[in-house]
Amino acid sequence: MFGKVLAEFRQRPVSTYFTIKGRRSLYLYCVLTGIVSGLGALLFSRTLAWAEYISLESISGLHNTHSGGEYYVSLEPIVSIYLGRWALLILPILGGLISGWIIWKFSPDSAGTGTDSLIDSFHNKEGKVDPKIPLIKSIATIFTLSSGGSGGKEGPISLIGAGFGSLVANLTKAGARARRTLLLAGTAGGLGAIFHAPLGGALTSVEMVYREDIESDTLVPCIISSVTAFLVYSSFNGFGSVYKVPEIGFIEYKELGFYLFLGILCYLNGAFLIKVFQFVQEWSKSWKFPTWLKPALGGIPVGIIGYFLPEVLGTGAGVLQDVLEGSFQFPNYSSYLNQDLQIIFFFLLLAFLKIITTSFTIGSGGSAGMFGPSLFIGGMLGGALGTFAKLVLGYQVPVASFVLVGMGAFYAGIASAPIAGMVMICEIIGSYSLLPPLMIVSIITFVLSHKLNLYKSQKNTRFQSPAHDWDMNRDLLEGIRIEDIKFRLRNIAEVKTSVLLSQLEEEALKINASDYIVLEENGNYFGMISLRTSRLFLEGRDLTQNLILVKDVTDTSILPISARTNLATAFKTLLDMGMDKIPVEENGKYLGYLRYADIISIYFEKTRSAKPVSSS
Known part of the structure; x- marks a missing residue:
C-alpha cells in the first residue's frame, strides 16, 4: 500500500x-x-x-x-x-x-x-x-x-x-x-x-x-x-494605535449642525483636490521636458511653499499628531485679531496648500499615495470647523473629534469608500467613540461626491467589471435550455463499461481527453471516469493492464442532468463536479454530453450577437 x-x-x-x-x-x-x-x-x-x-x-x-x-x-x-x-x-x-x-x-x-x-x-x-x-x-x-x-x-x-x-x-x-x-x-x-x-x-x-x-x-x-x-x-x-489622541467624543447635539456642514466642506474641497490634481496631470504632459525631469519641476512649487510652511511637506502625520494632542504651535499674525479666527484661517490655509503640493508632487509624475494627504486635508478642514464651533457655541468643543471625523469623511468622498473611511479612522486611533458622527459625515460626503472620481479605473458596480462578466450576464444562460442546443451535444469521449482501463488510456491520448462518459453495453448512462485521478500505476502495470476494467473505477455518483436544465445551472453543476463535461438525458435516455467549453462558447455568442441561440 x-x-x-x-x-x-x-x-x-x-x-x-x-x-x-x-x-x-x-x-x-x-x-x-x-x-x-x-x-x-x-x-x-x-x-x-x-x-x-x-x-x-x-x-x-x-x-x-x-x-x-x-x-x-x-x-x-x-x-x-x-x-x-x-x-x-x-x-x-x-x-x-x-x-x-x-x-x-x-x-x-x-x-x-x-x-x-x-x-x-x-x-x-x-x-x-x-x-x-x-x-x-x-x-x-x-x-x-x-x-x-x-x-x-x-x-x-x-x-x-x-x-x-x-x-x-x-x-x-x-x-x-x-x-x-x-x-x-x-x-x-x-x-x-x-x-x-x-x-x-x-x-x-x-x-x-x-x-x-x-x-x-x-x-x-x-x-x-x-x-x-x-x-x-x-x-x-x-x-498601539497610529495616532495618540486625547479624550474625544460627541458632547451635545448642538455640535451636530457643524458636523453636517463638515460633510459639505469635505465634499467641496475633495472636488477641488481632484480638479487640481487632474489639471496638473494633464498640464505636465504638455511640458516639453524629458519624462524623468518632470517630477523635479513639480518639486519647485512644493519647495517654495514648503520653505514658508513646512507643515504641508511629506506625509503630514507629525502635524496631525500635534494638532490632535493640542500641542501644535499656531502662528499669531496679529494681536488685534481673535486667536480662534487666526487658527481657523491657518487650518484652511494648510488644507489648501496641501492640495497644491500633493497635486504637483504626484501629478507631475512623482510616486506617492493619496490616502495620507487626504487624511491631512480632511483633518485640517475638521480642525477649522471644530474651532469655529467652539467660537460660536462658547464652550470647549473637542476640536480633535472634528479633526478625526474630517480625516475619515474626506477620504470617503474622494475614494468612494465610506465604510472603509469610518473603520480606518476608528482603528488608527484605537477607539470607536466617534463612530456616530463619522457615519453621518462620511455618508453625507459620499453622497455628495457621487460624481467625483479620483481613481479613474474604478467601476461603479461589479456588473460593469470584466472580472464579473459571468455575474453580470448570468440571466443570459438562464434563458437557454439544453434542449434548445441539442446540436451542441457530443458523443466522442464515451466508453463502454467492458473496456480495459489500459485501453482507454491509450485511446485518450488520441483525442486528448481526460474525462469520459461511461455507458452500459445497451447505451444507457452508467457513470463518469476521470483519467486525472484513475490511472494505472507504472509499477506493476504489466500485471494490471489486462485486469482492471473501466467499470471498476467509474464514479457512479455523478448523475446526468435533464435536457430541460438551463445553461446557468449546468455551468454551476460542472464547477461543482470538477469535470470538463456533463452527461445529458431526456426522458431517461442518454443523449450525449455538454462540455464546459461549449457553455463558454455559447455564452460569448449570446453576448456578442443579438440573435438568440437556436438549434437550427
Whole structure:
C-alpha cells in the first residue's frame, strides 16, 4: 500500500502539491501573503524613517514628521550635515529628480498613486502585477517623501502585498479569480499593517475597486491577510494605535449642525483636490521636458511653499499628531485679531496648500499615495470647523473629534469608500467613540461626491467589471435550455463499461481527453471516469493492464442532468463536479454530453450577437 502511494507521489509533478484547489488552500496562501505584506511594510516604513531622519530632520531641521504610533529614529539630528531651512527649497526638486529617473529607467508604471494601477489590474488585467513595480515604487516613494514631497506611503506598501499575491497566483498557476483575490488580500495586508488597522485594511481593499459596490467575495481572504500582516508588523513596532489622541467624543447635539456642514466642506474641497490634481496631470504632459525631469519641476512649487510652511511637506502625520494632542504651535499674525479666527484661517490655509503640493508632487509624475494627504486635508478642514464651533457655541468643543471625523469623511468622498473611511479612522486611533458622527459625515460626503472620481479605473458596480462578466450576464444562460442546443451535444469521449482501463488510456491520448462518459453495453448512462485521478500505476502495470476494467473505477455518483436544465445551472453543476463535461438525458435516455467549453462558447455568442441561440 505504501509503495503504491509512493509511486503515485513520484509520478505527480511537485508543482501540483502547491496548486490552489479550493478555499482552504487559498486561505493558506492569504496567510503567506499577509506575512510578506507585514514584513514589506516593516522594511519600507523603517527605511523611510531613516531617510526622513537624514534629509528632513538632519539637513533641513524639520522634526515633526511622524505620528505618535509610528516608528521613528530616536536620535539627535546629525549636526555636521545641517544646512538650514533653505534646504527645503532644494530637497523636493532633488527628490523628484531621483525618483523620476528611477521610474523612467526601470518602471514607468510605478509613477502616480499606485492605487489606480492596482484597481486597473483587478478589473482589466486578471490581477496581474509586474513583480518589479512594488520594488521600484517603494524606492521612488522613499526618495519622494523623504525629500519633502507631499504624499502618502500606502501606495507602495499596498503594492508590495498585492505584487506578492499576484506572484503567488502565477507560481501556483491559479486562475484569474484566485489571482484577483490574492491581489486584494495583499493590498489589505499592506494597509492593515502600516495603519494598525486589520479590519480597515480589509474593508478598504474590497471597497476601493468600486464606487458603489464592494468585492464581497474577497472579504474573508482580505481579513485573513490583513490580520496576519498586522500581527507580523506590530510584533516589531508595537500594538498601539497610529495616532495618540486625547479624550474625544460627541458632547451635545448642538455640535451636530457643524458636523453636517463638515460633510459639505469635505465634499467641496475633495472636488477641488481632484480638479487640481487632474489639471496638473494633464498640464505636465504638455511640458516639453524629458519624462524623468518632470517630477523635479513639480518639486519647485512644493519647495517654495514648503520653505514658508513646512507643515504641508511629506506625509503630514507629525502635524496631525500635534494638532490632535493640542500641542501644535499656531502662528499669531496679529494681536488685534481673535486667536480662534487666526487658527481657523491657518487650518484652511494648510488644507489648501496641501492640495497644491500633493497635486504637483504626484501629478507631475512623482510616486506617492493619496490616502495620507487626504487624511491631512480632511483633518485640517475638521480642525477649522471644530474651532469655529467652539467660537460660536462658547464652550470647549473637542476640536480633535472634528479633526478625526474630517480625516475619515474626506477620504470617503474622494475614494468612494465610506465604510472603509469610518473603520480606518476608528482603528488608527484605537477607539470607536466617534463612530456616530463619522457615519453621518462620511455618508453625507459620499453622497455628495457621487460624481467625483479620483481613481479613474474604478467601476461603479461589479456588473460593469470584466472580472464579473459571468455575474453580470448570468440571466443570459438562464434563458437557454439544453434542449434548445441539442446540436451542441457530443458523443466522442464515451466508453463502454467492458473496456480495459489500459485501453482507454491509450485511446485518450488520441483525442486528448481526460474525462469520459461511461455507458452500459445497451447505451444507457452508467457513470463518469476521470483519467486525472484513475490511472494505472507504472509499477506493476504489466500485471494490471489486462485486469482492471473501466467499470471498476467509474464514479457512479455523478448523475446526468435533464435536457430541460438551463445553461446557468449546468455551468454551476460542472464547477461543482470538477469535470470538463456533463452527461445529458431526456426522458431517461442518454443523449450525449455538454462540455464546459461549449457553455463558454455559447455564452460569448449570446453576448456578442443579438440573435438568440437556436438549434437550427
